[in-house]
Amino acid sequence: MxxxxxxxxxxSTLCPPPARPALGRATGHITIPASHKALIETYGTGCFDEFLWIFAEGAQSGQLDIPxxxxxxxxxLQRKKLNAIHDDLGEQKFDADDxxxxxxxxxxxLLTWIARGSPEEWPTAIIQAGQLRAVVSPRSSTATVLDLLTRATVVxxxxxxFPADRPEFSTNPYG
Known part of the structure; x- marks a missing residue:
């Protein structure tokens, strides 16, 4: 494996996926790593532990649509100075378009990929709202979610x- x-x-063992994932419709307008496609096929769009929302290409809700x-x-971000983020990310320099x-x-x-190189090697940048501080995870979106839910990565x-001792996933935790 x-x-x-x-x-x-x-x-999937830590946080069982829903019986019927809320899937998006891939349009091919944006590159999505295969590992994230597998995450979406398993869970669909929704929320881990009533805190961490996962997006898909072509999601029914524009609020959960990657493009x-x-x-x-x-x-x-094109209108902001990104000095604090760049300081936090060290060698992972990027432009907003990355x-x-x-x-x-x-x-x-925000949970973002820094889209340079092979999509399966894109690191995740977790960017703090408003303050524009950041943490980088060199792992896939799936592995990053796992690391956050097991506290292997603490932001x-x-x-x-966050996270709870027994994290759950919901396609609509507030509905």
């Missing part, structure tokens, strides 16, 4: 009660 498959298997959220993110948003938290923190600007 490769690392992406192993991460998805561990994630739509990415366009909005790039527009906002980012693809694949998730968000209830606090509006200093996430709330201390």
């Amino acid at each position: 490769d690392t992406a498959d192993a991460a998805l298997s561990r994630l 739509e959220r990415t366009r909005d993110l790039r527009t906002v 980012l693809i948003q694949w998730g968000v938290t209830d606090n509006a923190d 200093p600007f996430f709330p201390p009660d």
Whole structure:
């Protein structure tokens, strides 16, 4: 089993996926790593632990659509100075157009890929809302979610009660 498959298997054991995932419709307008496609096929769009939202290409809701959220993110970041983010990310320098948003938290923190090189090797940048601080994970979106839910990766600007001891996934936790 490769690392992406192993991460998805561990994630599915830790946090069982829904019986009927809310799937998007791939349009091919944006490159999505195969590991994220597998995550979406298993879970669909929705929310881990009532905090961490996962997006898909062609999601029914524009709020969960990777291309739509990415366009909005790039527009906002092109108007901002990214000095704090660049300081936090060290050698992972990027322009706003290098980012693809694949998730968000209830606090509006962004989960993005730094889209350079092979899609399966894109690191994740977790960017704090408003303050524009960041944390980088060199792992796939699936492995990053797993690391966040097991506390293998702790993001200093996430709330201390995330994740719960028994994280859950919901396609619509507030509905």
